[in-house]
Amino acid sequence: MSNEIHLFGNSNPNTGNKDPKKIVLTIASLAVIIAVLIVAIKLASKPASDDTGDGGEKLSSKLTEKLSGVFVVDNDIKNASNSKTLAVSGDYLFYADSKGLYRVNKDGSGKLELDTGQISNINVYKDGLYYTKTEATDGSSTYSNKKHQIIRISFDGKKKNEIHTYDCQRISSMLVVNEVVLYQPIVFVPDGGTNEHGESTGSFQTNYVAVSIDGKDATRLHDDTYHSRFAIKYPYNQSELDALLGVDYPETVVKTSRYFIDDTMYFDTQSIQDPKTIRIFSISKANNVLNLIGEHIPDTSSTTPVSLYTNGFVYDGEFIYYVLTERRGTEEKNDLYKIDLNSNNLLFVQTLN
Structure with missing residues (x-):
């Protein structure tokens, strides 16, 4: 047995x-x-909303309440979230170039340096300025992660504090609303291989994060929750704009600077062929007619290659502002322009360098 x-x-x-x-x-x-x-x-x-953050930390009831509540995001805030290196308050314009972050008066005068470094995703929220800053490193490889800071600074630059940090390849977008910072880090995930330049190869993973504006609480978000906060419904979609441009402006692509007010949309384009001209248009559902507001033609006579691009539009209730950046080799020039919405005229304000 x-x-x-x-x-x-x-x-x-x-x-x-x-x-x-x-x-x-x-x-x-x-x-x-x-x-x-x-x-x-x-x-x-445990339910997905168990009041714990990405690292298992306990979330405050305040952040839980803010995330579960209704987000009040008007069209101006949504529009402004597309302008990563330009923002406007009641009195000032804020912009970032390759060297730092600055405040100027709306006539381009009174330039004040607020921070240095690689800065993007500028948001004006209540009495503060919020932005992302990338850690300075010797390398510039796309296939790596760096420390990225979420920073709040006062309009005069005297009060500055770090809210949150994240190791990622870049922060693609950020929106500050309802006492919460919502942002989208893109993380490089190596696969163990290398390319012909000896750089690590791998893939990119998109995450979604919410952090309280005091920096005390943070958590991961589902992508649908995140994108619902950013949803922008423009009067015209990409294919409609392409079709309208194809008639009189063939070989032209719609770029990323966009803004809409009621049923009128403002946007920029660039020619595919040289000279790669930047054009600013408006179009309204009232008549579906393209209006050419202005154009910027790069200097093709220069022996050094010249490139032009805009950095998004912002609106102060009277004018739409944008910065036209000209890069000539290692040199950079930033010109401030504004669009008079009453006349649809383009006005040069000042060179900001």
């Missing part, structure tokens, strides 16, 4: 050949397994 002890006891309860030591060991093992199963069941049964 077999003396084997099965996991859940002897296969024959009437046998007289039980080994007490084996039974004790089996019962102890069973107790451990049951305990592990109970813990696993409890963890699996």
Whole structure:
């Protein structure tokens, strides 16, 4: 007769050949397994919104309430979120170039340096300026992660504090609203290989993060929750604009600077062929007619390659502003322009360098 002890006891309860030591060991093992199963069941049964952050930290009731509540995001805020290196308040314009962050009056005067470094995703929220800053490193590889800071600074630059940090390749977008910073880090995930330049190869992973504006609480978000906060419904979509441009402006692509007011949309384009001219248009649902507001033609006579681009539009209730950046080799020039919405005229304000 077999003396084997099965996991859940002897296969024959009437046998007289039980080994007490084996039974004790089996019962102890069973107790451990049951305990592990109970813990696993409890963890699996937790809801997605269990008030814990990405690292398991306990979220405050304030952040939980803000994330579950209705976000008041008007069209001006949504429009402004597309202008990563330009922002406007009641009195000032804020812009970033390759060297730092600055404040100027709306006539381009009174330039004040607020911070240095690689800065993007500028947001004006209440009495503060919020932005992302990339850690300075010796390398410039796309295939790596760097420390990115979320920073709040006062309009005069005297009060500055770091809200949050994230190791990622870049922060694609950010929106500050309802006492919460919502942002989208893109993380490089290496696969162990290298390319012909000796750089790591891999893929990019998009994350979504919410952090309280005091920096005390942070959590990951589902992508649908994040994108619902950013949803912008322009009067015209990409294919409609392409079709309208194809008639009089073939070989032209719509770029990223866009703004809409009521049923009128403002946007920029660039020619595919040289000279790669930048053009600013408006179009309204009232007549579906393209209006050319202005154009910027790069200097093709220069022996050094010249490129032009805009950095997004901002609106102060009277004018739409934008910065035209000209890069000539390592040199950079930033010109401030504004669009008079009453006349649809383009006005040069001042060179900001």
